[in-house]
Amino acid sequence: MQPSLIAANIQCPILSQAKLETREFLVERSRIRRMERGEGIFLHQTPARSCFVVMNGWVKLYRILDSGDEAVLRMHTRGEAFAFADVLRRGDHQYGADAASECLLLEIPADALRQVLNDDPAFGAILLSHSFEQIDALSDQIEALKCQSGIQRVAAFLRYHARPKGNHLFVTLPYEKVLMAAYLGIKPESLSRALAKLRQHGVVAVDGGLEITDQGALDELIASRAVERRMAAR
Amino acid sequence: MQPSLIAANIQCPILSQAKLETREFLVERSRIRRMERGEGIFLHQTPARSCFVVMNGWVKLYRILDSGDEAVLRMHTRGEAFAFADVLRRGDHQYGADAASECLLLEIPADALRQVLNDDPAFGAILLSHSFEQIDALSDQIEALKCQSGIQRVAAFLRYHARPKGNHLFVTLPYEKVLMAAYLGIKPESLSRALAKLRQHGVVAVDGGLEITDQGALDELIASRAVERRMAAR
Secondary structure: OOHHHHHHHHHOHHHHHOOHHHHHHHHHHOEEEEEOOOOEEEOOOOEOOEEEEEEEOOEEEEEEOOOOOEEEEEEEOOOOEEOHHHHHOOOEOOOEEEEOOOEEEEEEEHHHHHHHHHHOHHHHHHHHHHHHHHHHHHHHHHHHHHHOOHHHHHHHHHHHHOEEEOOEEEEOOOOOHHHHHHHHOOOHHHHHHHHHHHHHHOEEEEOOEEEEOOHHHHHHHHHOOOOOHHHHOO | OOHHHHHHHHHOHHHHHOOHHHHHHHHHHOEEEEEOOOOEEEOOOOEOOEEEEEEEOOEEEEEEOOOOOEEEEEEEOOOOEEOHHHHHOOOEOOOEEEEOOOEEEEEEEHHHHHHHHHHOHHHHHHHHHHHHHHHHHHHHHHHHHHHOOHHHHHHHHHHHHOEEEOOEEEEOOOOOHHHHHHHHOOOHHHHHHHHHHHHHHOEEEEOOEEEEOOHHHHHHHHHOOOOOHHHHOO
């Protein structure tokens, strides 16, 4: 087995919970795909022939509306799975998928997934639990879109992606600002204004990213009543 | 079996797909609950002891934020199920649920659901497919929140709930306007403004509801680029 396939085995919560036989069956039939930033993985409303696990980098799930606007539905990163539902329903993809950064994917063919689901009922339970987690994540996103102002959503996004570095928290923006704005449901110019304004709430721009110098101030902003709801508009 | 339990059997997509034995087992252990508008079904972060199917009326799933704002996550109506994930994870409810109108619920105890999932693997596949539908519905909602202006969301909501009556489409608002505004992620006053403005797009107020006199005009508004994004702000 390729070393990268072994890594997929460990990193993916769906595979790592499955019994050894099931895991081997799936991984032996899968292949690793290396994608450049912006490369298309599949298009909305095309037949679903494979499903994917992100091993590294970021993937954007999106739809193009009749109006021409692009709705960014989700951003997936390491260990997360997508297109399993489309494959199991034997239908078309419910969204398009692009590489949002350089990324590494495990591509599982539809036949292999269906076969496993047939042979191993426990794998069905793993998928059910994974789909419950997706429902939670989508509900959280709806909660934020309905009840938080634009600047609060930006603040919560930074908080979520912050990692300790020395005495402070540090955020490397996971993908470009235009995409971050689309994901948060604000205009790119609102994102720039929000980032500038966040200086008053303990976030400063430093080399290579942003530093959270006052976590308390940032948390206070996130939990406060959304007084500046105008920013929530795109 | 009570006649209302037989009805539940037919109306619920989860039950109606299950094999006879499974259906009988679940329905015999369930009870019918009649709720008044505004009555609480369960609270967020309380132990999940039952799951529910809506037989009639409307149920609101919501969360209260630290800021005190209420986020309306979903509105469920006839045939739709909720709290299945919470019960299967043996955890707390991920949201609160209230009766949004007078309603009739089928309450299935946690033990009965877990037993069935153990005894009948096909029932797991039914639940998986139901959870995929929920993911679709949540994705649609995110798409609308990110890419449609307030008035477009109101228009799409009316279109979704419109039923033919004579030569026109007619909408009885399914629940009160304050709740409709919260569900759509706009302020109640923005909803009133949007409804007034929709007169120019083929929607007129009539006794007992709204009439869509020009479906083409309404569809055109829904598909147009969101120029009035300011209305999307709460």
